[in-house]
Amino acid sequence: MGGTGIGTGKVVVNRAMSLDGFIAGRGHEMGWVGEHLTPDTFPEVMAAAGAMLVGRGTYEVAKRMAAQDTPYDGGPQFVLTHEPPDEPDPTVTFLTCGIEEAVATARAAAGDKDLEVLGADVAAQCLERGLVDEILVYVVPVLLGDGVRFTPPSLDRIDLEPLDNTRSGDITMLRFRVRK
Template sequence: MGGKVVVNRCMSLDGFIAGPGDSMDWGRGRQLADFVDPDDMARIAGATGAMLVGRRTWDVGERMRAESPDLVDYPFSGSMFVLTHRALDPAPPGVTPVSGDIRAAVATAREAAGDKDVEVLGADAAGQCLEAGLVDEVLVYVLPVLLVDGTRFSSPTTPRTDLEPIDSTRSGDATILRFRVLGGPGMVGHASRT
């Protein structure tokens, strides 16, 4: 399997990945796609073969789609897996619920992704993957807003993770940061990757 496991997050400058009540409104009704250059978003989505999405993040996305049917969505066309202990009723076409061991869920997503990346979305899903040492990279869209409150980038239970900056790119009104997880899968924060 040639692709990477990438935690993908948008974040306010003060470190929140969502506002109060899981709001993904980044100010004046703007969503992530309103900040990032469409070509950059398409390039990142094109490198992605599968997504592993936490249930809470999935539910927030479903709520957003119900409230704004014309919402510009992420231009992704691969396999989608939702980490959940509750049934998706009904599960949309192309969406597979997964539960149990996080390593098995990531392995399933990696197999579906082939040579492309697996994107991990959601604070809890990302924390589980980081704790298990399964993450290769962290990609962050930093948005020009201070939310002051909401869901933090990482929970207090997320293990210390040492990162190496790989890239910093201005994209529209956002800044895209990419970091390599030092030690690589299985060795979070312990040793430099060779």
């Protein structure tokens, strides 16, 4: 298996996951991700990113983690929410539209690069509507026991085609194409 598909304008669900299937720990705790994964771990993924779409919950968790993380530099950031914050954040665009329009807006901003989708709810909505081209998972060598699952129990079966697996340090990156 090989190839990372840099700059091909795909919609990619991108997430770190514990070996037991959680993308965040209890209370949405994600410090464990930064202990293992940095933007330098897989630089080709950052180079392929043209924009990011997240939900409000993921945005709030990222704000709490901002002091310990390297700033995101993969293009414009979009937050899909029912209620934009009272104090606007000049580093992001808040969208209050439906998921299809949010993906189209963020994808247009990404140009010929990938739109990275983060967050359990937004990713599930994209998967349910057939808007995702690929899923990229960083398997982190940790067991969390509980937390936010990779997908909600309500998500129907989605068939995937393995495309690539790569190891960098103690992280294994898995890439799948969503079969449509």
